[in-house]
Amino acid sequence: MRVLQASDIVKDFNGLRALDKVSIAVDQGDFFGFFGPNGAGKSTLIRILTGQLEPTSGSAEVLGVDVVKNPLKVKELIGIVPEVESPPSYLTGYEYLYFVGKVRKLDNLEDRIEKWLSFFDLESKKGTICKDMSKGMRQKIMLASAFIHEPKLLFLDEPFINLDPIYQRTLRDYLEEYVGKGGTVFMASHILEISERLCNRLAIVNLGKVVARGSMDELLKGGESLEQLFMRSVGVLPGKGE
Ligand code: ADP
Helix, strand or coil, rough: EEEEEEEEEEEEEEEEEEEEEEEEEEEEEEEEECCCCCCCHHHHHHHHHHCCCCCEEEEECCCEEECCCCHHHHHHHHHEECCCCCCCCEHHHHHHHHHHHHHHCCCHHHHHHHHHHHCCHHHHHHCCCCHHHHHHHHHHHHHHHHHHHCCEEEEEEEECCCCCHHHHHHHHHHHHHHHHHHCCCEEECHHHHHHHHCEEEEEEECEEEEEEEEEEEHHCCCCCCCHHHHHHHCHHHHCCCC
C-alpha cells in the first residue's frame, strides 16, 4: 500500500530552486532512505511532506491526505523528528512529552511517557529541564515525542546524530521492529553505513534533483557500497546516477 506519493515537487526560495520536480513513492513497511549532500533539498522536502511548508508547485499525499490542502491532518497522523529542533529549554522532558501528548489527545498518557523515558533510560532525568540536558538526551526526548502516539509513518531527519553507539543501536533495533510490524520510516541521514543496513529503498538528491532511486538491493547489486553509490551519484566519483 502506498503511504507517500510526492509528484513533481518544485520549491523556489527567492530565485533559488531548492527542489526541481522531485517525485518520490514510499510503500507501507518501507524503510526509505533519503540522501544527499548539504543543501541538496532534503529538509525542504521533509518540511513539505510534513505540512510545514507549501511547495511552489507539485502535489503530495501522505497516508492518503493531501499535504497542501490539509497540512494539519498530516501532522496529526505522522511522527516527526526534525534535524535541528530541540525541545523547549525550560520544560522538563516529562513536561514536554506531556504537552505533546495533550495536544495529540492521547489516552494513558502517563504510562506512555513512563514507557519512553524508561526506553531511553531517562527516568532519573525526569525533573531536568531540557536546557540542562546533553544534546543526546534532548535528541532522545525528540525521538520519544515522535514515537509517543505510535504513528504509522515516521519522518526522521538525522535521527542518529548526537546518540552514543549504545543508543544508536537501541534506536536501530526499535526502528527495525517498528517497520517489521508494518510501520514505515522516511529517513534523511548522512550516516551511510547504518543506512545501508537499515533501508530497503532510497533516493539520492543533488542540487534539488533526484539523481538515483530504487531498492537498495537493486542499486547495490554490482557490489558498490551505499557510500560509493552516493559519491558517484552526486558526481564525486566518475559516472553519474540516474
Ligand atoms: P539539506 O537538508 O539537503 O541540507 P535544505 O533543504 O536545507 O538542504 O536546503 C536546500 C536549499 O534551499 C539550500 O540551498 C538552502 O540554502 C535553501 N533554503 C532552504 N530553506 C530556505 C529558506 N527558508 N529560505 C531560503 N533558502 C532556503
